[in-house]
Amino acid sequence: MGDIKEVYLDYQSSKPVDPRVIDGMLPYFHERFGNASALHRVGDVATEALEESRRAIADYINADHDEIIFTSGATEANNMALIGYALKNKRKGNHIIISEVEHISIRNIAKYLEREGFDVSRVPVDKYGRVVLRKLERRIRDNTILISVQNANNEIGTIQPIAEVGKLAEEKGIAFHTDAVAAEGLLPIDVKRAGVHLMSLSSNDFYGPRGIGVLYMKKRYRVNPILIGGGQERGLRSGTEDIAGIVGMKLAVEIMKREMPGEVDRLQGYRDRLINTVLDEIPDSYLNGHPTERLASNAHFRFDGVEGEAMLLSFKDKGISVSTGSACTSKTLEPSHTLIATGLIHEEAHGSLQLTPGRFNEDNDIDRVLEVLPEVLTRIRGMSPIYNPKSR
Amino acid sequence: MKSTQYSEKTLDHFRNPRNVGVLEGDDVASGRVGNPTCGDLMEVFIKVEDDRIVDAKFRTFGCGSAIATSSMTTEMVKGMTLDEAMELTRDDVATELDGLPPIKMHCSNLAADALHEAIKAYRARENPDEAVPKKSDYEEPTCVIVGQDKFLDKGVYLEVSDLEDFSDQRVLVLHTGDESVEAALEITSQTDRVVLLTPEKEIVTTETLKDELARSSVKVITESRILEIRGEFEVEKVLVHNLDEDEQYELFVDAVIIIE
Numbered sequence: 001m002g003d004i005k006e007v008y009l010d011y012q013s014s015k016p017v018d019p020r021v022i023d024g025m026l027p028y029f030h031e032r033f034g035n036a037s038a039l040h041r042v043g044d045v046a047t048e049a050l051e052e053s054r055r056a057i058a059d060y061i062n063a064d065h066d067e068i069i070f071t072s073g074a075t076e077a078n079n080m081a082l083i084g085y086a087l088k089n090k091r092k093g094n095h096i097i098i099s100e101v102e103h104i105s106i107r108n109i110a111k112y113l114e115r116e117g118f119d120v121s122r123v124p125v126d127k128y129g130r131v132v133l134r135k136l137e138r139r140i141r142d143n144t145i146l147i148s149v150q151n152a153n154n155e156i157g158t159i160q161p162i163a164e165v166g167k168l169a170e171e172k173g174i175a176f177h178t179d180a181v182a183a184e185g186l187l188p189i190d191v192k193r194a195g196v197h198l199m200s201l202s203s204n205d206f207y208g209p210r211g212i213g214v215l216y217m218k219k220r221y222r223v224n225p226i227l228i229g230g231g232q233e234r235g236l237r238s239g240t241e242d243i244a245g246i247v248g249m250k251l252a253v254e255i256m257k258r259e260m261p262g263e264v265d266r267l268q269g270y271r272d273r274l275i276n277t278v279l280d281e282i283p284d285s286y287l288n289g290h291p292t293e294r295l296a297s298n299a300h301f302r303f304d305g306v307e308g309e310a311m312l313l314s315f316k317d318k319g320i321s322v323s324t325g326s327a328c329t330s331k332t333l334e335p336s337h338t339l340i341a342t343g344l345i346h347e348e349a350h351g352s353l354q355l356t357p358g359r360f361n362e363d364n365d366i367d368r369v370l371e372v373l374p375e376v377l378t379r380i381r382g383m384s385p386i387y388n389p390k391s392r
Numbered sequence: 393m394k395s396t397q398y399s400e401k402t403l404d405h406f407r408n409p410r411n412v413g414v415l416e417g418d419d420v421a422s423g424r425v426g427n428p429t430c431g432d433l434m435e436v437f438i439k440v441e442d443d444r445i446v447d448a449k450f451r452t453f454g455c456g457s458a459i460a461t462s463s464m465t466t467e468m469v470k471g472m473t474l475d476e477a478m479e480l481t482r483d484d485v486a487t488e489l490d491g492l493p494p495i496k497m498h499c500s501n502l503a504a505d506a507l508h509e510a511i512k513a514y515r516a517r518e519n520p521d522e523a524v525p526k527k528s529d530y531e532e533p534t535c536v537i538v539g540q541d542k543f544l545d546k547g548v549y550l551e552v553s554d555l556e557d558f559s560d561q562r563v564l565v566l567h568t569g570d571e572s573v574e575a576a577l578e579i580t581s582q583t584d585r586v587v588l589l590t591p592e593k594e595i596v597t598t599e600t601l602k603d604e605l606a607r608s609s610v611k612v613i614t615e616s617r618i619l620e621i622r623g624e625f626e627v628e629k630v631l632v633h634n635l636d637e638d639e640q641y642e643l644f645v646d647a648v649i650i651i652e
Contacts, residue, residue, distance in 0.1 A: 100644075127560070135624070135628070138624055306453075307458070317407060326431065335431075346431070383452055384451065385424070385452065385453055390606075390607060390609075
């Protein structure tokens with residue numbers, strides 16, 4: 001790519017680890033390498049770091065320290081929440097409700113539970129991708145044991161009405177799980193205010209290391225363990241704790257706590273500039289997701305007459321990393337289930353572009369993508385037999 | 393292999409496609425295959441002199457390999473006789489591009505098919521007697537849509553009386569005649585999500601309505617039928633059957649308008 005600066009605008013899919021986090025983790029690989037289960041002094045050092053991290057993360061989400069279980073990431077936390085809770089409570093009922101726009105991990109866990117004899121309902125969303133409460137309420141039955149609705153959508157950035165879902169679940173005596181990963185660092189997370197009983201978090205989405213996550217589990221909302229072994233994490237999640245990773249997650253959360261207000265303002269500025277410029281200057285372009293109830297870092301578009309993979313490859317040639325909901329980039333060749341759930345037809349979902357700026361972007365990254373986008377679209381539309389300009 | 397792991401040759405044809413455009417004239421024929429619903433649509437144009445292809449061009453909506461295979465196909469066929477070009481296969485095109493990712497072999501390597509369609513169209517025109525009569529695409533519409541009665545007044549409308557019913561809704565209108573096209577256009581004043589669905593290859597209506605439709609925000613889905621209306625207590629989605637690809641998929645909507 002010569003001396004062109006690489007521009008990364010795909011923070012929703014993966015984030016770099018903050019260098020300050022890496023510095024803080026380093027001692028835990030060699031000097032303080034102990035096993036937290038060991039009773040000697042080296043073990044005590046590890047236990048101390050583990051428990052301090054637990055308290056700091058609990059504090060950040062307004063939970064008690066004994067409500068935090070460390071996992072290998074959000075996927076495992078989701079598995080524990082859904083499978084673990086379903087198995088623990090199968091005598092109470094076998095019905096689970098999720099939304100149509102959940103992350104693929106929740107969708108596939110739900111399919112697994114269906115194969116194991118559980119009954120799963122999926123709540124539709126409106127055209128902005130928001131869960132419709134009326135439709136959620138209608139799906140609640142006597143044997144419903146669990147509702148899982150994300151805090152915010154990981155593709156189109158729509159913020160879900162989780163406080164309302166939590167209230168409804170509480171009234172009906174049903175457990176409420178939320179996958180909060182997409183909202184990390186962008187929305188305040190307060191489990192008490194949101195009325196959440198189970199919540200999945202990932203370290204990487206706070207700019208911490210991968211391979212670490214948390215399941216928040218409110219007292220009285222217990223799950224069965226899904227990893228059996230030496231009985232770590234009070235028997236709920238076996239396996240020697242990754243102290244370096246856990247300390248990394250704690251440091252990432254602490255940095256986020258201090259810097260989030262300023263960071264959210266800056267990202268929102270990028271987002272609004274992207275959205276306003278694209279919708280103003282690119283003919284036949286549309287915003288996916290909610291106009292206001294959306295994550296501060298999410299700009300998601302669709303363009304008439306364009307296929308997403310062709311767009312992505314063109315950006316790649318210019319040193320810009322972006323993402324699309326097109327089928328042609330997915331393993332299954334199916335278009336994004338989230339875009340389809342908002343009511344888009346396949347052809348529209350194919351032409352989508354997701355731009356998610358983050359902590360290490362600078363103003364000129366936004367300049368660059370806005371400079372390149374019109375060229376890319378003009379070129380691809382010029383080859384397209386189905387592009388008929390509507391405007392201008 | 394990642395879906396974007398293309399050979400250098402494929403990437404070159406994607407970055408610098410050869411022969412983009414259309415051809416016109418008495419000695420030109422074209423073929424079109426694919427469906428935008430599936431993410432790929434290609435048109436190939438050939439110019440023929442003495443049974444030999446002297447020029448070829450294409451237009452493609454699709455992913456990187458769709459564009460690259462179209463470009464390569466048009467390069468390969470120039471100078472070929474029609475018989476030779478009929479023998480050109482998808483595999484030949486992929487080989488010439490130094491291979492394609494396996495997942496892309498099927499979906500986007502349609503350009504050879506579009507070429508064959510163009511050749512058939514050319515031959516049918518030159519020798520009308522020999523041409524195989526095309527079977528009529530028209531099928532008697534099936535009247536039964538599962539769920540139509542069940543959801544009456546719960547999202548299924550047999551007429552449009554109060555436009556405000558559709559405010560901010562996702563509306564599907566079945567193309568049952570000019571009145572349904574007018575209804576679809578009217579509803580665009582209430583919502584930006586109106587889909588008009590027809591079993592035909594295009595919306596057959598008056599020129600005026602066609603023009604208005606092209607300028608409107610109405611999305612048209614062709615060669616498709618509704619098999620079933622689904623939802624809990626109210627309309628939430630429909631099951632669409634794509635006749636061309638013989639595939640079924642769900643479309644999320646809030647209202648379905650069936651003007652009989």
